[in-house]
Amino acid sequence: MRTRHSTTLLAAAGAGALLLSGCTSTTGEAQSESGVPLISDGALTVCTNTPYTPFEFERDGEVVGFDMDLADEIAADLDVEKTVIQTGFEGIESGADLSTNKCDVAISGITITEARESQMAFSESYFDDELGLLVPAGSDIQSFEDIGDARVAVQQATTGQTYAEENGLNFEQQEDVELMLQKLETGGVEAVIGNVSVLGTRAAGNPDVVLADQESNGEQLGVAVGSENTEMVDAVNSTIDRIEGDGTMDRMREEWMGL
Template sequence: MTRRPTLKLWALVPAMALVLAGCGDDGGDGSNAGSGGPELVNEGKLTNCTGLPYKPFEYEDNGEVVGFDIDLVDLVAKKLGVEQEVIDTPFDGIQSGADFNSGKCDISSAGMTITDERKQNIDFSDPYFDATQALVAKKGSGIKDITDLDGKKLGAQNSTTGYDYANENAKGAEVINFEDLGLLLTAVESGQVDAGINDNGVLFDWVKEKTDFEVVKEFDTGEQYGMGLRKGNTALLEVVNDVLAEAKSSGEYDKIYEKWFGTKPSSN
């Protein structure tokens, strides 16, 4: 089923009885019934822009978008008394801030690393997940590190920290750019590229099913994910941070983490 260029929207979680919104202090253009809470771009909904697939953080399963990030945003939606709606959109519009500035979405949970460059365009929640870059290749390929890719093709995802890392460190390789993770991994599997680079969480998940492939190297990039919001949307940012803190202190975060990764986090 074609995902782009047509946008897809999924409404997750049945609507709560209470719809909390109104005139927040963020100066946004969205509207909601009621008062005392953050303004949202669509009444009764927390609109989440993300880029599919990015399993296990967000991906489509039997017509529904599910994943670790989606469950966390469900907690925010529940706190606001609204339902979550997911929009699948190219990642560049998220990290550049364009999707927020145009009123397409309120929040983005997209396995997105907090960077100084992105902070110029969007605001981030407190960190909620630790990540690093990793390299995936076919077993028996002889590729064990990025230095083994001289004269070979390395796949990377557009506008990501993996793409930046590849261009900075794989000087002898031809870096091939793909719009999303799904296209990148298809290229790795088909042999269109010799290896792929992306965040370790999604690559380790992929090789569980694609047993002819392995994660051959992790790079200590020390990344942390944050949820993105429009710059200056402080009312919603406060709610998101409060929800993340509550989830960690209550143990709910650990339950969600174990659901998607099979183990409890070593730290959060």
């Protein structure tokens, strides 16, 4: 793997505004050496939402994880530094953070959907995921079909919430995945629905919860880019193709997910 680029951790609101005050106001006025438009000279600005282990989470004051390694590789290929902005997932999944030039790319375990594609552009898929069901060890809930009227937690604005809505489940929304998982582990809900990659990681580290079921829903994760920034889409796809071919992607999967 290439040497990691430095990561600057910024708060979602005040620090993000400070960052933008020193940047160009329109994507494309700054560029990488290869001519890819950037909002700030010499930096790939990445929006993400933590915690979402193993994709992005804080460790020793730095945002790390599978997605952040991917961002490192993109920045390395562009020959720029990486700057990370933590922001709410609503601003990411709606495309607002990209359309207002808050960041060049959003990398945050984002599922590619038709609705989101109408608001932003996506790279090719870099990870195929499934929907998972996490329950306490010994629970009578062994599958999605067993949920019934049980109280379920989901992360807001995710495919887990969509599944709960479409299936008429008794659910509550949590702002981030950590709050969702804590709700289960403290007995506030009887199950959580989310991505297998995230729930499986939690189950592997906590014997009190188990991954009871998973369902293939064709879910694919992509890097989100502003709708007009085709040069960035091409650059990200080039990096994804490279790391899938040279073994870097396999090493990332092993490091962060044990896959």
